[in-house]
Amino acid sequence: MEYIAGGVTAPKGFKAGGVHCGIRKNKSKKDLALIVSDVMCSAAAVYTKNLVKGAPLYVTMENLKDGKAKAVICNSGNANTCNANGIEIAKGMCDLVAGLGVCESSDVIVASTGVIGQPLSLEPMKNAIGDLYKSISYEGSLSACEAIMTTDTVVKEAAVEFEIMGKVARIGGIAKGSGMIHPNMATMLVFITSDVAISPNMLAVAVKEDVKRTFNMISVDGDTSTNDMLSVMANGLCGNEEIKEDGEAFKAFKKALNMVTSKLCRMIAKDGEGATKLLECKVSGAKTEEDARVVAKSVITSSLFKAAMFGADANWGRVLCAIGYSGADVDVTKVDVAFKSAAGEIMVCSSGAGVDFDEDKAKKILLESEIEIIIGLNDGSGYATAWGCDLTYDYVKINGDYRT
Amino acid sequence: MEYIAGGVTAPKGFKAGGVHCGIRKNKSKKDLALIVSDVMCSAAAVYTKNLVKGAPLYVTMENLKDGKAKAVICNSGNANTCNANGIEIAKGMCDLVAGLGVCESSDVIVASTGVIGQPLSLEPMKNAIGDLYKSISYEGSLSACEAIMTTDTVVKEAAVEFEIMGKVARIGGIAKGSGMIHPNMATMLVFITSDVAISPNMLAVAVKEDVKRTFNMISVDGDTSTNDMLSVMANGLCGNEEIKEDGEAFKAFKKALNMVTSKLCRMIAKDGEGATKLLECKVSGAKTEEDARVVAKSVITSSLFKAAMFGADANWGRVLCAIGYSGADVDVTKVDVAFKSAAGEIMVCSSGAGVDFDEDKAKKILLESEIEIIIGLNDGSGYATAWGCDLTYDYVKINGDYRT
Numbered sequence: 001m002e003y004i005a006g007g008v009t010a011p012k013g014f015k016a017g018g019v020h021c022g023i024r025k026n027k028s029k030k031d032l033a034l035i036v037s038d039v040m041c042s043a044a045a046v047y048t049k050n051l052v053k054g055a056p057l058y059v060t061m062e063n064l065k066d067g068k069a070k071a072v073i074c075n076s077g078n079a080n081t082c083n084a085n086g087i088e089i090a091k092g093m094c095d096l097v098a099g100l101g102v103c104e105s106s107d108v109i110v111a112s113t114g115v116i117g118q119p120l121s122l123e124p125m126k127n128a129i130g131d132l133y134k135s136i137s138y139e140g141s142l143s144a145c146e147a148i149m150t151t152d153t154v155v156k157e158a159a160v161e162f163e164i165m166g167k168v169a170r171i172g173g174i175a176k177g178s179g180m181i182h183p184n185m186a187t188m189l190v191f192i193t194s195d196v197a198i199s200p201n202m203l204a205v206a207v208k209e210d211v212k213r214t215f216n217m218i219s220v221d222g223d224t225s226t227n228d229m230l231s232v233m234a235n236g237l238c239g240n241e242e243i244k245e246d247g248e249a250f251k252a253f254k255k256a257l258n259m260v261t262s263k264l265c266r267m268i269a270k271d272g273e274g275a276t277k278l279l280e281c282k283v284s285g286a287k288t289e290e291d292a293r294v295v296a297k298s299v300i301t302s303s304l305f306k307a308a309m310f311g312a313d314a315n316w317g318r319v320l321c322a323i324g325y326s327g328a329d330v331d332v333t334k335v336d337v338a339f340k341s342a343a344g345e346i347m348v349c350s351s352g353a354g355v356d357f358d359e360d361k362a363k364k365i366l367l368e369s370e371i372e373i374i375i376g377l378n379d380g381s382g383y384a385t386a387w388g389c390d391l392t393y394d395y396v397k398i399n400g401d402y403r404t
Numbered sequence: 405m406e407y408i409a410g411g412v413t414a415p416k417g418f419k420a421g422g423v424h425c426g427i428r429k430n431k432s433k434k435d436l437a438l439i440v441s442d443v444m445c446s447a448a449a450v451y452t453k454n455l456v457k458g459a460p461l462y463v464t465m466e467n468l469k470d471g472k473a474k475a476v477i478c479n480s481g482n483a484n485t486c487n488a489n490g491i492e493i494a495k496g497m498c499d500l501v502a503g504l505g506v507c508e509s510s511d512v513i514v515a516s517t518g519v520i521g522q523p524l525s526l527e528p529m530k531n532a533i534g535d536l537y538k539s540i541s542y543e544g545s546l547s548a549c550e551a552i553m554t555t556d557t558v559v560k561e562a563a564v565e566f567e568i569m570g571k572v573a574r575i576g577g578i579a580k581g582s583g584m585i586h587p588n589m590a591t592m593l594v595f596i597t598s599d600v601a602i603s604p605n606m607l608a609v610a611v612k613e614d615v616k617r618t619f620n621m622i623s624v625d626g627d628t629s630t631n632d633m634l635s636v637m638a639n640g641l642c643g644n645e646e647i648k649e650d651g652e653a654f655k656a657f658k659k660a661l662n663m664v665t666s667k668l669c670r671m672i673a674k675d676g677e678g679a680t681k682l683l684e685c686k687v688s689g690a691k692t693e694e695d696a697r698v699v700a701k702s703v704i705t706s707s708l709f710k711a712a713m714f715g716a717d718a719n720w721g722r723v724l725c726a727i728g729y730s731g732a733d734v735d736v737t738k739v740d741v742a743f744k745s746a747a748g749e750i751m752v753c754s755s756g757a758g759v760d761f762d763e764d765k766a767k768k769i770l771l772e773s774e775i776e777i778i779i780g781l782n783d784g785s786g787y788a789t790a791w792g793c794d795l796t797y798d799y800v801k802i803n804g805d806y807r808t
Contacts, residue, residue, distance in 0.1 A: 052728030052736045052756075082724055084757050116721025117758035226725050303707070304803055311804025317520025320486055321630050324456030332456045352456075353486050354521035393797045399708055400715025 001256055003263070007141035007157030010172035011195035012237040013038035017136035018147025021128030023077040023120070030147035032125055034132050035072040035191060036102055041233035042197075043069035043109065044204040046211055048228030054079050055086025056110040057229055059094065063106045067200025069233055070103035072191050073110050074148050076176070078120045080112035081226045085119075092122040096129045109231045111189050113150055113176060116226060145174040148189055151398055152178045154271050158263040162256045164249050169196045169238040171256045175264040178273045190215065190230040190264060196253055197236030198243040206254050207232055212293075213384070214261040232257075269300075269387035270370070274394030277309055278387065281373040286382035291328040293384040298326030299373060300388030309371060310390035314339060314362035316348040319373065336376035341368035405660055407667070411545035411561030414576035415599035416641040417442035421540035422551025425532035427481040427524070434551035436529055438536050439476040439595060440506055445637035446601075447473035447513065448608040450615055452632035458483050459490025460514040461633055463498065467510045471604025473637055474507035476595050477514050478552050480580070482524045484516035485630045489523075496526040500533045513635045515593050517554055517580060520630060549578040552593055555802055556582045558675050562667040566660045568653050573600045573642040575660045579668040582677045594619065594634040594668060600657055601640030602647040610658050611636055616697075617788070618665040636661075673704075673791035674774070678798030681713055682791065685777040690786035695732040697788040702730030703777060704792030713775060714794035718743060718766035720752040723777065740780035745772035 009016050014037050018030040043064055047057050063069065073093050080086050094108040112120070135143070145155045159172035173192035198206075207230070215230060236242065243249050270278035281299045286292035299305060302322040308315040316337050323330055337349035343365045348357050365371070413420050418441050422434040447468055451461050467473065477497050484490050498512040516524070539547070549559045563576035577596035602610075611634065619634060640646065647653050674682035685703045690696035703709060709722040720741050727734055741753035747769045752761050769775070 048729075050725065050728040051734060052724050079721075082721065082753070082757050115719075116724060117753070119758075226721075226728060303799075307800050307803030310800060313804065317483075317486065317630075320456050320520065321454065324454040324630060330455060349486070349521070353488050391800055391803075393800050395707075396711050396714060396795055396797050396800065399711030399795075400717065 001160060001162040001259065003259065004159050004161045004170070006159045007145055007172045007174040008035050008191055008193040009138050009141040010159035011170040011193045011235070013195060013235050014193045015136040015138055015140060016144035017132060017140035018143040019128055019132045019135060022124035023075055030143070031075055031077045032128055032132060033074045033144040033147035034097070034136055035144055035193065036136060037070050037193070037233055037235045039235050039237065040068055040070050040107070041235040042067055042200040042203045043231060043233045044200060044207045045109065045229060045231035046207055048226060050226045050228070052082065052226045054081040054112055054226050055083065056080055056090040056112045058087060059090040060109050060111065060229065060231070063094065063108060068107060069109050070107045071097050071109070072231065073097050073108060074112065074189065075125065076113050076148050076150055078112060078114040078118055079116045079226065080120045082117040083119055089120050089122055093125060096125060100129065100133045111229055113148060113189055141172065141174060148174065148176040150176060150178065151273055152176050152271055154267070156264055156267040156271070158260045160256045160259045162252060164196060164238070164252050165240040167238045167240045169240060170194065171196070171260050173260045173264055175268055177268045178271050192230070192232040192260065194232065194234040195236065195238040196234050196243065197240050198234045198253060202243050202245065202250060203232060203234055206250070206257055210254065210257050210261055214258065214265050265387050269389050272389035273398045274392040274396070275389030276369065276392055277390040278370045279306070279309055279373060279389055280370065281375065281386045281388070283375045283377065284383040285377040285379055287329050287380040289382040289384060291330065292382040293386070294326050294328040295323050295330065295375065295377070296384045296386035298322045299375070300386045303391055306388065306391035309366065310392050312363050312366035314348055314357070314359065314366060316354070319375070320349065320352070323375070330377055331379050334378040336378065338374040339365050340372040340374055341365045341370060343368050405564060405566040405663065407663065408563050408565045408574070410563045411549055411576045411578040412439050412595055412597040413542050413545040414563035415574040415597045415639070417599060417639050418597045419540040419542055419544060420548035421536060421544035422547040423532055423536045423539060426528035427479055434547070435479055435481045436532055436536060437478045437548040437551035438501070438540055439548055439597065440540060441474050441597070441637055441639045443639050443641065444472055444474050444511070445639040446471055446604040446607045447635060447637045448604060448611045449513065449633055449635035450611055452630060454630045454632070456485065456630045458485040458516055458630050459487065460484055460494040460516045462491060463494040464513050464515065464633065464635070467498065467512060471608070472511060473513050474511045475501050475513070476635065477501050477512060478516065478593065479529065480517050480552050480554055482516060482518040482522055483520045483630065484524045486521040487523055493524050493526055497529060500529060504533065504537045515633055517552060517593055545576065545578060552578070552580040554580060554582065555677055556580050556675055558671070560668055560671040560675070562664045564660045564663045566656060568600060568642070568656050569644040571642045571644045573644060574598065575600070575664050577664045577668055579672055581672045582675050596634070596636040596664065598636065598638040599640065599642040600638050600647065601644050602638045602657060606647050606649070606654060607636060607638055610654070610661055614658065614661050614665055618662065618669045669791050673793050676793035677802045678796040678800070679793030680773065680796055681794040682774045683713055683777060683793055684774065685779065685790045685792070687779045687781065688787040689781040689783055691733050691784040693786040693788060695734065696786040697790070698730050698732040699727050699734065699779065699781065700788045700790035702726045703779070704790045707795055710792065710795035713770065714796050716767055716770035718752055718763065718770060720758070723779070724753065724756070727779070734781055735783050738782040740782065742778040743769050744776040744778055745769045745774060747772050
């Protein structure tokens with residue numbers, strides 16, 4: 001099981017691409033992406049729990065009721081959320097794909113990302129869909145990934161190759177997301193493809209289990225988006241016998257899926273709006289896995305802690321504080337905290353109280369761009385990891401005037 | 405019922421003051437405050453729900469078990485939290501007050517605020533307590549208020565005069581708090597005094613009811629402090645018959661208390677770390693008061709919305725998003741949103757969808773220093789107000805290197 005190049009087009013039989021169609025004013029920025037499988041796929045998705053949901057999510061939910069899909073269409077620059085005719089536009093986007101002869105309109109996964117509450121016209125997409133379809137290719141993942149970016153500063157692709165039932169299989173994914181990142185159930189936009197044969201039910205089980213430990217464990221700013229969605233399409237072209245139940249093959253699939261999703265999570269957290277540092281909080285010794293998750297997420301979500309990390313300030317009191325208000329069942333007198341990076345590791349708190357430590361060494365460790373916060377709760381065997389980023393001047397700048 | 409000058413020394417029979425004792429290096433910054441009543445008081449307090457609690461809170465809880473207190477001692481510059489000998493130091497602070505002949509050690513409310521996890525020595529306080537006691541006066545509220553400040557940029561005092569059972573009575577308060585402000589149950593440090601006669605039980609009821617609508621409704625950064633505490637001491641010197649049950653007098657007391665606490669709340673939110681704007685979110689038409697509270701607090705807590713307000717950007721999609729993920733029972737298709745300030749009022753969202761509005765007018769409104777966000781949920785009669793502030797470069801700067 002190893003990482004390979006390519007994103008959604010790493011698995012067999014998936015074409016992808018992206019173009020600038022005109023939703024965005026900046027002509028050098030692609031704003032419409034298309035992913036198409038050569039054959040029908042098992043498909044599953046998870047969605048934001050925000051009560052305010054983008055119209056495309058409702059259309060996708062309807063289309064995935066049969067657990068089947070063949071294509072993804074997604075625009076950036078406009079979230080198609082809180083618009084009077086949002087459902088009509090989202091269905092219109094599916095119809096555009098159907099008009100290409102790719103599949104029925106009801107076999108399309110549709111998504112939008114960008115500003116909320118701005119009217120979205122189908123016109124530019126209608127004009128561009130023909131050229132977009134011509135442009136998609138078996139190497140087009142990067143182009144599709146570029147077309148779904150908003151404030152992202154880097155493309156986010158990951159793919160894994162692994163063996164399943166004697167066949168060589170692949171899972172690949174692309175993701176976008178930089179602000180409004182605090183997923184609850186699903187996240188941002190993530191499109192995953194695979195050439196594994198797996199039933200829609202088992203695919204749904206694998207996705208739900210995975211997001212609990214991956215996308216639900218990242219936070220940039222505590223704001224859960226209205227348009228969060230993660231979808232997986234598996235087309236079976238690697239040639240394995242369809243996975244229909246738990247077992248070796250399902251475990252291998254889940255492990256490969258987790259390799260792709262956890263890599264995308266790290267990329268999203270590291271590219272958080274304005275971020276200069278990736279924060280990876282590893283909690284062990286919790287009473288339950290859920291307690292570990294709650295603690296890890298509370299720490300990487302704390303604005304005070306995030307600002308301290310921006311300043312490379314080993315202010316472990318902020319960590320203790322965030323553990324204390326997390327709501328997890330923790331004995332605060334047992335808590336150990338250490339900071340770790342490429343520059344070394346340093347213990348700063350033991351049994352809930354401060355220890356003497358070398359401030360210069362701590363500073364050196366925290367000046368690196370990837371920081372691990374290692375928390376031992378010493379009260380059980382639950383563990384979890386959460387990913388976040390520092391809070392910087394640039395986060396404020398980016399969001400002080402996002403719409404213009 | 406009207407606001408008057410003075411804070412904790414506005415009510416009859418309370419002396420207060422503050423000195424620099426040496427916990428802080430900066431000699432021009434006072435760091436030890438004392439409030440003393442001429443006679444024994446009914447007393448009540450509420451405390452942070454953070455599992456990590458400052459040692460002084462445990463000592464105060466113990467001392468207030470009998471509902472009586474006569475003095476408050478509070479240092480700034482060190483939170484006395486996560487220290488091995490914290491309880492000993494906090495008790496030692498009470499003993500210093502007892503040593504002055506003011507009252508028993510168990511009649512003292514003790515508090516600390518500042519950095520977490522740094523050893524605190526009793527020595528500088530022991531050396532200064534005599535001079536501090538000499539310096540307290542019936543006009544000393546401001547001096548005490550200065551001595552409890554940390555990153556606060558303005559002093560926070562409020563007092564109200566009102567009639568109760570034919571007597572002229574007063575309630576006054578001082579508060580500190582600028583960062584780590586997201587109270588849950590109590591908040592920051594708030595010391596309130598009154599010359600009303602009221603039983604400890606009724607005082608506790610009044611305080612619990614009030615904080616639900618005041619201090620629990622403010623947020624600067626979503627971080628619930630380890631040292632939050634609000635205490636009230638009522639000494640009865642205004643001469644009214646002791647309030648022992650609900651009725652006219654209790655209602656008047658609660659109303660006056662709310663005038664003091666809501667004013668302090670506005671001051672704390674407006675002086676949030678790095679803040680340039682006070683945000684006051686008024687929610688009406690909620691199914692329940694609790695739903696209104698949840699929605700109001702979610703909006704003023706959203707980092708994205710806070711950054712948009714810093715940029716005077718009328719990005720109402722951020723408001724809808726924060727309502728949607730708040731967890732409150734809301735019909736998002738009924739939501740109206742308007743922005744209001746000294747420069748006017750503008751409707752930006754109606755029935756959950758955007759309305760055409762004058763961007764220049766919106767900008768002008770949002771450039772003011774006090775902004776109201778008016779949300780109509782049109783689904784019931786619950787209402788609530790929450791107070792917050794914008795998210796700015798200076799918040800990041802202040803917290804990037806807090807300890808030095």
